[in-house]
Amino acid sequence: xxxxxxxxxxxxxxxxxxxxxxxxxxxxxxxxxxxxxxxxxxxxxxxxxxxxxxxxxxxxxxxxxxxxxxxxxxxxxxxxxxxxxxxxxxxxxxxxxxxxxxxxxxxxxxxxxxxxxxxxxxxxxxxxxxxxxxxxxxxxxxxxxxxxxxxxxxxxxxxxxx
Amino acid sequence: xxxxxxxxxxxxxxxxxxxxxxxxxxxxxxxxxxxxxxxxxxxxxxxxxxxxxxxxxxxxxxxxxxxxxxxxxxxxxxxxxxxxxxxxxxxxxxxxxxxxxxxxxxxxxxxxxxxxxxxxxxxxxxxxxxxxxxxxxxxxxxxxxxxxxxxxxxxxxxxxxxxxxxxxxxxxxxxxxxxxxxxxxxxxxxxxxxxxxxxxxxxxxxxxxxxxxxxxxxxxxxxxxxxxxxxxxxxxxxxxxxxxxxxxxxxxxxxxxxxxxxxxxxxxxxxxxxxxxxxxxxxxxxxxxxxxxxxxxxxxxxxxxxxxxxxxxxxxxxxxxxxxxxxxxxxxxxxxxxxxxxxxxxxxxxxxxxxxxxxxxxxxxxxxxxxxxxxxxxxxxxxxxxxxxxxxxxxxxxxxxxxxxxxxxxxxxxxxxxxxxxxxxxxxxxxxxxxxxxxxxxxxxxxxxxxxxxxxxxxxxxxxxxxxxxxxxxxxxxxxxxxxxxxxxxxxxxxxxxxxxxxxxxxxxxxxxxxxxx
Ligand SMILES: Cc1cc2nc3c(=O)[nH]c(=O)nc-3n(C[C@H](O)[C@H](O)[C@H](O)COP(=O)(O)O)c2cc1C
Ligand code: SF4
Numbered sequence: 001x002x003x004x005x006x007x008x009x010x011x012x013x014x015x016x017x018x019x020x021x022x023x024x025x026x027x028x029x030x031x032x033x034x035x036x037x038x039x040x041x042x043x044x045x046x047x048x049x050x051x052x053x054x055x056x057x058x059x060x061x062x063x064x065x066x067x068x069x070x071x072x073x074x075x076x077x078x079x080x081x082x083x084x085x086x087x088x089x090x091x092x093x094x095x096x097x098x099x100x101x102x103x104x105x106x107x108x109x110x111x112x113x114x115x116x117x118x119x120x121x122x123x124x125x126x127x128x129x130x131x132x133x134x135x136x137x138x139x140x141x142x143x144x145x146x147x148x149x150x151x152x153x154x155x156x157x158x159x160x161x162x
Numbered sequence: 163x164x165x166x167x168x169x170x171x172x173x174x175x176x177x178x179x180x181x182x183x184x185x186x187x188x189x190x191x192x193x194x195x196x197x198x199x200x201x202x203x204x205x206x207x208x209x210x211x212x213x214x215x216x217x218x219x220x221x222x223x224x225x226x227x228x229x230x231x232x233x234x235x236x237x238x239x240x241x242x243x244x245x246x247x248x249x250x251x252x253x254x255x256x257x258x259x260x261x262x263x264x265x266x267x268x269x270x271x272x273x274x275x276x277x278x279x280x281x282x283x284x285x286x287x288x289x290x291x292x293x294x295x296x297x298x299x300x301x302x303x304x305x306x307x308x309x310x311x312x313x314x315x316x317x318x319x320x321x322x323x324x325x326x327x328x329x330x331x332x333x334x335x336x337x338x339x340x341x342x343x344x345x346x347x348x349x350x351x352x353x354x355x356x357x358x359x360x361x362x363x364x365x366x367x368x369x370x371x372x373x374x375x376x377x378x379x380x381x382x383x384x385x386x387x388x389x390x391x392x393x394x395x396x397x398x399x400x401x402x403x404x405x406x407x408x409x410x411x412x413x414x415x416x417x418x419x420x421x422x423x424x425x426x427x428x429x430x431x432x433x434x435x436x437x438x439x440x441x442x443x444x445x446x447x448x449x450x451x452x453x454x455x456x457x458x459x460x461x462x463x464x465x466x467x468x469x470x471x472x473x474x475x476x477x478x479x480x481x482x483x484x485x486x487x488x489x490x491x492x493x494x495x496x497x498x499x500x501x502x503x504x505x506x507x508x509x510x511x512x513x514x515x516x517x518x519x520x521x522x523x524x525x526x527x528x529x530x531x532x533x534x535x536x537x538x539x540x541x542x543x544x545x546x547x548x549x550x551x552x553x554x555x556x557x558x559x560x561x562x563x564x565x566x567x568x569x570x571x572x573x574x575x576x577x578x579x580x581x582x583x584x585x586x587x588x589x590x591x592x593x594x595x596x597x598x599x600x601x602x603x604x605x606x607x608x609x610x611x612x613x614x615x616x617x618x619x620x621x622x623x624x625x626x627x628x629x630x631x632x633x634x635x636x637x638x639x640x641x642x643x644x645x646x647x648x649x650x651x652x653x654x655x656x657x658x659x660x661x662x663x664x665x666x667x668x669x670x671x672x673x674x675x676x677x678x679x680x
Contacts (some may be wrong), residue, residue, distance in 0.1 A: 091576075
């Protein structure tokens with residue numbers, strides 16, 4: 001299914017992939033650096049990129065795949081158009097984060113860790129943004145939000161559904 | 163005359179509108195043709211007042227907060243007239259909450275422009291390095307040891323001893339690694355100092371490099387901190403351009419360079435050996451110790467790995483001398499600790515003070531109790547692996563040993579406050595759940611025990627064989643304590659057992675718990 005909007009990311013292209021890999025391959029312990037750069041460009045780690053990274057770094061496919069799956073940040077497929085990360089760690093729990101997460105789930109009709117059917121929004125838990133004195137906190141498309149409340153959740157949901 | 167304003171660019175301030183406020187002030191000034199200059203600083207750490215805006219007066223910087231976009235024009239008006247305003251807080255340096263602190267590490271944070279090396283030097287920056295270069299490695303090691311500085315990442319290991327081990331190791335190459343993974347909920351001091359005074363971290367790491375003979379350093383920053391990544395990268399470039407990094411490091415014989423690496427959302431990568439694995443490009447699986455990183459660290463080379471705040475404390479020690487630092491504190495906890503007040507708290511933020519202040523002073527007096535206005539019921543100190551303390555333990559002084567004696571830990575100095583609506587069985591369950599999510603998978607008690615823990619607490623809450631299942635949880639905790647390689651599995655029992663011990667009434671079928679809360 002093609003999403004009903006233009007993606008912020010480039011479509012997968014092996015030539016572009018190798019270019020990105022080559023750019024960082026000479027650095028010490030380059031695997032994470034390369035995976036971050038690939039995800040930055042393509043919005044996820046395209047499967048064909050894994051053997052390419054492996055051969056550039058002289059590693060086995062299994063090793064690179066193992067790194068890719070170990071870290072929560074790396075995606076196997078692109079996220080929705082918007083990504084809303086709600087902090088679910090203790091400081092935000094103490095400040096009413098549980099109820100806000102439940103409200104977001106209910107408004108969007110999806111549980112944390114999922115994307116809406118129209119692929120407009122991915123809702124994810126995050127464990128601490130370091131904004132614990134102005135909790136609860138969230139991150140919307142890389143933008144930080146402190147002192148989150150019900151009205152703000154509702155506004156975000158409305159804004160991202162447009 | 164140009165009006166000089168200061169608006170934080172700190173992520174915590176930006177999250178509550180600092181960028182929009184800066185823009186609104188600029189627009190209001192343009193509209194009224196008032197010449198202003200806005201300097202973007204770090205945060206002073208008084209987060210309930212963010213966005214806090216300051217402006218320069220002959221008497222000093224006058225602060226206002228929390229400022230809103232809508233209030234920007236009126237604020238500008240008040241500044242030009244230097245007149246009254248409901249949000250006026252007076253001279254920033256005289257705000258009691260700030261004045262009561264002992265800011266050795268955070269002296270410049272919120273004051274200077276973190277992008278300006280000139281500001282840094284004008285406020286005493288790079289004096290520690292200068293003195294370090296004149297003293298030489300042995301004396302640097304002696305000073306850091308004599309300061310009594312202990313690692314601020316959680317374990318509290320003496321920094322001087324760690325450095326000495328690396329200095330004595332023979333190798334063609336040594337590394338300095340800064341642990342900026344700051345994954346503990348309720349902590350943000352590393353983030354603040356990287357964003358607000360990044361040259362301080364660079365200076366501390368450079369002094370470490372000279373002390374141990376290292377040529378390359380890495381700062382491993384969690385991916386949740388994009389602002390810190392940007393600030394550190396900008397500072398590294400500026401330091402390189404000015405000759406503080408790269409070939410010379412302030413004198414002709416040495417070279418030390420730094421690079422930022424970004425994590426990828428794994429809490430366990432804050433554990434030092436897991437972090438080294440990650441830096442090497444692998445899964446963050448914890449390594450068995452020995453060998454210590456000091457002998458066999460990054461890429462197998464002797465490596466100093468310290469928390470951001472440990473490095474950030476060093477320039478003061480070198481500038482003012484070990485004694486000036488060690489004069490603060492109590493017992494074996496010397497110097498100051500940047501304490502972070504978080505969660506449901508009225509005055510949350512960064513409070514740097516000498517060790518010895520009590521938990522009660524921090525939460526009730528300094529923090530002002532809960533934001534919700536309800537009674538404080540529990541506080542978690544030291545992050546997700548730290549114990550929950552009830553009010554009955556509020557006389558505990560902030561000190562490594564005093565907390566350990568009460569089955570707790572100070573960790574990285576975060577305090578998360580909960581009011582009386584908290585359900586402590588839910589918090590204990592979360593501790594187990596978090597361990598299950600973040601476990602690196604190496605040890606069975608951590609990987610499997612935590613999941614069993616979640617299931618068993620669920621049974622208790624449902625009222626199934628409560629006494630028996632409480633015993634199962636205790637048993638699981640013991641197994642995790644004894645059978646885990648690192649503190650993720652080994653310390654998760656702290657929050658769980660403390661919740662069971664101090665808030666026993668929450669661990670039963672729901673109806674009794676609700677009655678107990680009435
Ligand atoms: C699960 C786990 C997470 C940790 N996270 C951090 C962290 O985010 N930052 C940190 O400095 N230390 C963290 N530590 C402690 C480090 O292993 C290590 O003790 C520290 O980096 C040493 O530096 P220091 O001596 O300056 O404290 C963590 C430990 C464990 C077991
Ligand atoms: S205790 Fe847990 S996180 Fe630590 S090494 Fe063992 S499995 Fe990994």
